[in-house]
Amino acid sequence: MSLSLLAPGVHSLPGAVNSVVLEDGRGGGLLVDTGLDDAHARRLVRALDMAGLTPTGILNTHSHADHHGGNAHILKKFPDLKIFAPPLEAAIITHPILEPITLFGARPPRELQSKFLLAPPSPARLAPEPGLTRIGGVSVELIEVAGHASMMYAVRVGDVLYAADALFGPEALAKHPLTFCADSALQKESAARLGELEGVRVTLPGHGDPTDDLAGLVAANLAAYERTTDAVLAAVRAGAASVDELLARVCGAMDVTMTTAGAVVLNRAVVSAHLTELLEAGQVEMKVEQNRLVFNC
Known part of the structure; x- marks a missing residue:
């Protein structure tokens, strides 16, 4: 599968989890989220080859296994790549057993050590603080969108917003009515804050198709989150x-x-x-x- 163009120099690799490739203008590309496993990572590497791009770094928006499970495969091919992630999330990516331990509350049984909850470890370091910055030779804006995870970054380049899992596509919301979160109040605040951004032409959720209707996507997510709160109450x-x-x-x-x-x-x-x-x-x-x-x- 080839990369899908979202804007000049901004590409996505669609999948169960979306990956983003940001060109540095010199034949390189920053990888944003690497998918669940080796299969997704192999597709990502092949897509890079087809586009004539070489990875310059990896940015994991957060530490859930489906967003960094492909790191290990990519590092085998490009061992000098640096991996960046938000605070706390970097620690979990480096020590992935923390994810199922957190969910289970103790050493998790084997059934909770599947690839969906336990990715291979990869040596992550702290990403820059939110705001305009450069990673892997690419200028990006990092936006803090905690809630779905304890920390998480959305990534904006020009008029393209990769919302990561701060926003989900309609099919994902329907498939998972109990949308995962570590902090439901922050989850709502982050989604609402993304809805206030101006000048966004294309929004890509972590799970789902790109859309030109950021306001509609935010409204759908906020409604889903409130339905869960109402059901719990x-x-x-x-x-x-x-x-x-x-x-x-x-x-x-x-x-x-x-x-x-x-x-x-x-x-x-x-x-x-x-x-x-x-x-x-x-x-x-x-x-x-x-x-x-x-x-x-």
């Missing part, structure tokens, strides 16, 4: 319950069926994030009852 109002009990109620209300341990721990984290938001807003309470941590109104 309704679940608590149905009676005091633990996170796992609330997760079951929320999944029932949102027509979500979980069949793997990975899905359970991911969606459990989403419910926990929205519970924290509701706690801080004074809409729910947390207490210990009969050796159980429960939430009620």
Whole structure:
């Protein structure tokens, strides 16, 4: 598959997770997110070859495995490449076991060590702070969009915005009603802040197709995030319950069926994030009852 042109010198490699290639004007390209695994990374390397480009560096927008799982394969071919990521996210990319440990709360069982939750390690370093900067010989604007992950950067070049996972395409929102987040309040703030950007012609979400309707994409994401908050609040109002009990109620209300341990721990984290938001807003309470941590109104 060849690269798709978003603007002069700005390309994407469409996939389950999108990668972005930013030309440096000298035959090189900065890679933004490398996909889930070796298969995506091989497609990315082939696309670079077809375009006559050589990678100059890697920027991972955040530490979820589907955005940096291709790093290791690319480093085998280009061992001198430097990898950049936001604070905290760089540590997880360097030590990926931290992702399933965080989700499970302890050393994760084998089922939670799949490639979807545990990418190969790669030596990441801190990316520059948000704002205008240069990485891999390319001038970019880094925009802090924490919420989906503890830290995350969107990347803007001219009138093209790569929103990473601060925004999802409509199909992704429909497929995953419980949109993953580490901090649901920040997730909403980040999406809303992207909607205030001026002069954006093309927006590429981390999952989904490019669009010229940034405002519409932001509105769809904010509506999805609020639906989850409302579903969690309704679940608590149905009676005091633990996170796992609330997760079951929320999944029932949102027509979500979980069949793997990975899905359970991911969606459990989403419910926990929205519970924290509701706690801080004074809409729910947390207490210990009969050796159980429960939430009620």
